[in-house]
Amino acid sequence: MFDLEPSDFFQCKKCGxxxxxxxxxxxxxxxxxAIAEFIGEDPERFISGYCRISGGKPLLAQGPDGYCIFWDRLCTIHPVKPRMCREWPFIKSVLADIRNWEIMAQMCPGIKVNMPDDAIKTYLQKALTTGYPHPMKRSI
Structure with missing residues (x-):
């Protein structure tokens, strides 16, 4: 139905x-x-030192500027960054409501807009169920 590439939907601008x-x-x-090992931190202390708890789950902490504490003009933990970061913007919430694609595009200049909803849904379904390649190998 659609023969599209990841770059048809998204091209990282490395803006953070x-x-x-x-x-x-x-x-x-x-x-x-994995992150604790990568940064040379004791895994037992990683959550208390680098995360905050929300809904009983750890979230990476943010600095005073609102950015992830591992952001320094590029992702300083890129080789081990969390799944949520690796998959951006190809995430499940877009399948739940296609309008989320347009909402996300308002804050992410790399997300392409005015794409047919069916094309977005088809590509995302394929990416999320089969691990179909999408632009994970970028330097952010």
């Missing part, structure tokens, strides 16, 4: 807007251990 605010980034136990 996705690393600022907007509810935060949840980290799993495995992700927190």
């Amino acid at each position: 807007d996705c690393c600022k605010g907007y509810g935060g980034t949840f980290v799993s136990e495995d992700e927190s251990k």
